[in-house]
Structure formats: structure tokens, C-alpha cells
Amino acid sequence: MPALATVPGKSAARVRDDILGRMPGTNAAYVAAVAFCGAIVAWALFAWGYQVVGGFGHTGIRRPTYWGFYIVNFVFWIGISHAGTLISAILRLTGANWRKPVTRAAEAITVFCLMIGGMFPLIHIGRVWLFYWMIPYPNERLLWPNFRSPLFWDLTAILTYLFGSLIYLYLPLIPDLAELARRSAGAKRRLYLFLSLGWTGSDRQWQALERAMKLMSLVILAIAVSVHSVVAYDFSMSVAPTWHNTIFAPYFVVGAIFSGIAALVLVMAVLRKLMCLEDYLREIHFVNLGKLLVLMSLIWLYFTFSEHLTTWYGNLPGEIRVFNIREHGLYGFLFWTMVACNFAIPFVLLGISRLRSIFTIALSSAAVLLGMWIERFLIVVPSLSTPYLPAAWGDYAPSWVELSITAGTFAAMALLYLLFVKAFPIIAIWEYDDGISAR
Amino acid sequence: MEYLHAEYQRTEDLAAAIRLLQADGVSRRALELYSRRPVEAVTQLLPRRSRMSLGAVLSAIAVGTGATVLMYWIQLDYPLVTGGMPIVSGWATAVVTFEATMAGAVFGTLLMLLKESGLVLSRRRAPVPDLPDEGAVLQVECETGAPSIRALLKNTGASRIEVVDSAA
Amino acid sequence: MADTTASQVEGDAQSVPQWAMAIDLDRCTGCEACVLACSSENNIPTAGPDQAAKGRSKQWIRIDRYYEGEFPDIKVKYRPVLCQQCDEAPCEPVCPVFATYQNAEGLNVQIYNRCIGTRYCANNCPYTVRFFNWFTPEWDDPLELQLNPDVSIRPAGVVEKCTFCAHRIKRAKLDAEAEDRELADGDVQPACVQSCPAEAMVFGDKSDPDSRVSKMIASGRSEQLLSELGTKPRVFYLSKAD
Structure with a gap:
């Protein structure tokens, strides 16, 4: 007969103590990691300041490639933010129990990636101090924003997604915050108590919470699909060669989920090592996510093939030139690296069962992240640098400003995660239910 | 009015207690279950209306x-x-x-x-029991000194029963 | 309202001129006088050799060269490319802050003060005739002494482009008003048109069937650049059919 504690071998209280006990303390290694990431972020902020004060010319962006690394990073980070949604919402709705130890890690990725990705439109625009002109409110300029602009759609989509995913992360955190409040003292206790909004653990609250999470899963799923579609619309609403393309919205959504899973696997592998979560994040979780990764890899390959075949066969003068430069030279090298990273490496490493291990799954995920970054680069840059009129052709190479800011965003991700795991349990304690080995 | 807090360790006992209490005429509104984890079996016994x-x-x-x-x-x-x-x-x-x-x-x-x-905007005045490490606490709102309910709770296997005055 | 035009929104289409330009490619010698005239007329800053090598120089009008054959048996064709002032301009709807839109006279106007520099319009221009201000504009001494007071200087971070010399249109209208007469064909001459020694460029009101530009458009030799994209440009190129 099942006791109230649903984890065989480990009582609920053990699990609680265990997970809370593994939240990092303020030791030298932790401080060093925070300082290291903080320094890179500070350097990136300096680079941004340099660009704002000194002029946009300090970046490598030039005519005709008016969008560069910033937009590539924007699409990349917004793409990764789909990790939380997929793992958490789809698996929650389909009742896949194995998701439980990984949901919070995924939801946190979503929130942080959106915060980082959402910075790029600001970094990217020429007069960042006027960014609020995009926000619709009655103003002294007597001018509202242009609702027909895909960039305005972007603003609404990303703000909705950020708002939604923050709540989606926060709601299941509430019971754990109450637990943390019970265990801490002083200012910390008051903070956790405040954040837990007066959670008592009554069945009314549990039922309302679970109902809300189900609703939120549905809504957040719809939002997530729309967000990356809107990011794709930024391109497909344009007339630039190869951008005006109906396949982009679903292609981007698939790519986003693909890179999201990869990011989640990588984050989990790091957490598992650094926080000694071996008994919680077990091989089966990695294998399950690895299977999803291979599935998404194949879907990605299918979309990529369809897109390129259509362009090649259509042979439109503007588009075929972009197609051709993507096949040769530096872009050609990048193209085949992308195919290797996104398809060959995960397919071989995860397809052959003897090679499948946590290490190879994490390795494939790293390859996929690289491949997906290259994919976005190959969408943004070659099309822009090869416009219709050959007289306007140009090239693009990033300057130290863009490289610094790009590095800074990865450090920012690490920093946000470091701070998060210190303040909050990375595994949802109350949800923790080892759905795999139990029964 | 007083509140009875009965601690249970086993889901069946808890379910049985809720069933018997309801058969006894205790309304759903007078029952509240407190736990550190959601108790799924109780969700069907104590469905809360939701809009x-x-x-x-x-x-x-x-x-x-x-x-x-x-x-x-x-x-x-x-x-x-x-x-x-x-x-x-x-x-x-x-x-x-x-x-x-x-x-x-x-x-x-x-x-x-x-x-x-009832988060943030709570208007419920009922006292909140301390949550046990394991198990759950069933709160029954009843007339002061209701011996039948107390007996029922004891008979269904409550490991600890506490009486809390509504004034407290 | 399937096909809204600016003149429908802002008033009667009859009463406002519909500006257009015709360029006779058979007359163009590729001398780039128009490029120079445009730069000085419109206060376009010099980029300097380093920035120019990076692709940061600005030419609101440029001469595209097309070569046919191999040296020495080579033929060069020139095509001045400026903002085509498209009726259905792809650059306009993508701007989130209405920094660019279609006015009643068919000009694709750029409001520098509104621009926040997303550069989406510049990407979405199939003719690549939109330019971004990478730095606060500077002129080598003594070029700053010849700045045109009729044209604003664009700050860093905004997009700019050919305006069909909107300030000259304004001036011509004011002059006509002061002299109490209608605006006549040829009253408005953008700097490029005025400076073309071969008189290859003609500017005027295409809603007036008697204007020179209307006659050139109707000559049977005219075509629009990248017309297959459906942008409906207001610049018409004339060349012999060959």
C-alpha cells in the first residue's frame, strides 16, 4: 500500500533535506565562479556602452549587412528559451512523470534566455535611449507605434512570453518557497515568506495550483509557438532574397525546440556534476531527452532539406545567388559544419546504443547548440550581404564589440543560473516523484 | 466552534476518515487538508469548485x-x-x-x-497547523466538544489529534 | 479598403502632384556629377578612407556599373540608383515607429527624428538605397562651411535616404505661392537632375499627362527596376530595347 511519501527508498522528508542540502553555500569556488562570470558580463556591458557612446560604427555591421551578430544571438537565445516550454508544458500535459526532476531547470532556462534574448533588440538598435518609442502609450509625440511592423509583433510576443514564463516558473516554486521559509531565519526567512505569498499547503491551494499549472501549460505552449513564429516573421515578412519564405515560421519553431532541448541537456549535465545531483538527474533522464534530441534533429534535417531544395529548384536569380554563396567558401564550410553538428554528430552518437552515455548526449547537445547558432548566422548574414543588385554586395565580420557582447551573454546565462541555484532549489521538491524507478 | 487537527500517515486512513466524516454530515467546506505535498487520492474526495x-x-x-x-x-x-x-x-x-x-x-x-x-488575498480565519515531515493534517471545523468526530478521527487511525480554539 | 493610398487618406489625389523621375540610361555617361551634387546638397558627411573601405560611405544616389564582354572588347552600362520612392515600399510597413511612410505626393518620406535605428527598412529595401548613420556626422575642414541650411543633419543611429530633394519641392511651392501662380513643370529640380550634364534625368509630376516626365514614362522605352517585386517604383529607367 502506498504511503503518503511516494518515493520508494527515500522518504519525502529525506528528499527535501537532500535537495535543499545541495543548494550551494557561499564557498570560495562559488564566489570565484560568480566573479568570473560577473567580470565577463561587466566587460560586455562596457563594450555596449562603448558602442552606444562612441557610435554604432564600432561594430562590424556595415552596408548592406545591416543585421549581424546581434540578431543571430537574438534568434539563438529566444530559440533556447523553448527548452522550458517543451519539457515542462508538453510533458506536464501528457503526464510524463519522468519530467519532474528536470522541469524547474528547464523553466529557469526559459526565463533567463528570454531576459538575455530580449536585450538584443535593445543592443541592436541605433538609438537605444529611445527604445520606449516602440511601446504603445498615449504620449506627447502624438504618435503610436506601427502595429503592422513585425518588430512590434516581436515586442508583444516576447513580453507576453516573458510574463507568462516568469509566472510559469514562479507558481510551482511557491510551495518550495514556503518550505525554505520554514527552514531559514531572519531576513532570509522574511524574504522567502513574502515570496511564498502565504502558502499554507491546504488542499484548496494544491488543487488551485495544479489547475493553474495545467492552464498555464496550455497557454504557454501556444505562446511559445507564436513567439518563435514571430521571430521567423521578422525575416519572412521581408523581401530580402531567401527570407520571403513560408516555411520559416515552423522551421524556426522546430529549430528553437531542438536547440532548447540541447541547452537543457547541457545545463542538466553541468548541474549534475557541480551540485552532485547524480541520484536525481539520472541516466534515464538524459537518454529520454537524447531521444527527443534525435527526433528533433531529423525534423530539423527535413525542414532544412525542404527549404534548400525549394530554393535550388526554384532557381530565382536573387535566391540562387544566396544559395550558391552558402555552398562555397567560408559560408560553405559553416553550412557543412552546421549539418555535421545538427545531424551527423547527434545521429551517430545517440543512434548507436553502445556510444550512448550522459557524456555523449551532452557532447551532442553542445554540437547542436553550435550548429543551431551557425544556422541562424547562415540565415541572417548571407541573405543580407547578397541583395538583389550586385553593386550593393558586401560582407560582414564582427568587431570586438559584438564578440564581447556575445561572450557576455553566455556569461550572463551562467551568472543568472549560479544565483538562481543558490536561492532556490533547482529540483521542484514537492513535485519530486521518481516516476521511473518507482513501481 | 473549534478546529480539530488530526494527523494521518497513510492515504487509506485519510480517505476513510474523509468519507466517514462526510457521511456523518460534515460539509466539504468544514474540511481542509494540509500537507507538504499534494495528496492526489484526496483530490477526488474533496473536489473544490473552480471557475x-x-x-x-x-x-x-x-x-x-x-x-x-x-x-x-x-x-x-x-x-x-x-x-x-x-x-x-x-x-x-x-x-x-x-x-x-x-x-x-x-x-x-x-x-x-x-x-x-486564498494566496495574498486570503480571508480565511482558520488556524494553520504545523505541517508534519511526512503525512498530512486533516482540519475539521466543528461544534465545540464534538465527541463523535473526535472518536471517528481516532478510529480511522489518526496518529495525533489536536484541538485548536477558533479564538486562538 | 484593399488598396489604400496616401492620397486617399490625406485628401484629393487630383490636387496634389505625384512626383516621379525618369532617367534616360542611353544618355547617362556615368560621370557621377549627380552623386557629388547630391552629397553637397543633402549634407551627406564624408566617411574617410578607413570607414569607406568598411562599406560605411554614403551615397544617396550611386552609379551601378554593368560590364559586358571581356577586355578590351568591353561595354559598360551605367545606372544611377537612388531611392525609388516606391508606391508599395517594402521599407515602410516594417518600421515599428512610423519613421518612414508614404505621403500624399507619393514620396517615401523618412522622419529622422522618429527613427530609433532598427535598420529593418534598410534590410528590406531591394535596392539597398537606405543608409545608416554609424557615427555623429563630421566634415573635413572646410567642407562644413558649405552645409545646406535647408537640409537637417542626421544624428548618429538613424537611417536616411534620398528624399527627392523634398526641401527643393517645398521651396518651389513657396515660390509659386509668392508669385501667385500654379507650380509649373520643371519648377522642381532635385540636385541630381539639375547637375546632370547629359540631361539624362527628368523630374516632375506624373499625374500631369503633359509633363516631360509623363511623356518619357509613356515613351515605350521605360521600365522600372526590379519591377517583378511589385514595389511600384516612381523612378523610371529609359533604355533602348536591345
């Missing part, structure tokens, strides 16, 4: 419609032609309508959650 989905849908419709009407009004009030597009068009604003609708759903869900769970 959360309705609230989310209504809020979604309201915010989505509001945003769309605002956009149309703005575009007609200050018409500017871009790219030969019509001044107002469902296509051009469909994405914003959708996002506003979804933001409305999120907002509605959040508000309904706060209302139904």
Missing part, C-alpha cells in the same frame, strides 16, 4: 478584444500609409491580437489562482 478556466477564457477574450479595438481606433485616428497596405486590416494586427489574448489568459489564470487558493 479558473472560465476566468482565464473571459480574461483572454477581454484583453484580446480590448487590444484589437484599441489598435483599430488608433489606426483610424491617425492614419498613416505604409507599403500600400490598408489602414486597418486583420492580417496586419492578427499577431498582436493573439499575443494580447494569451497575455489575458495568463493574467486571468493568475488572478483566479490567487482568488481560489
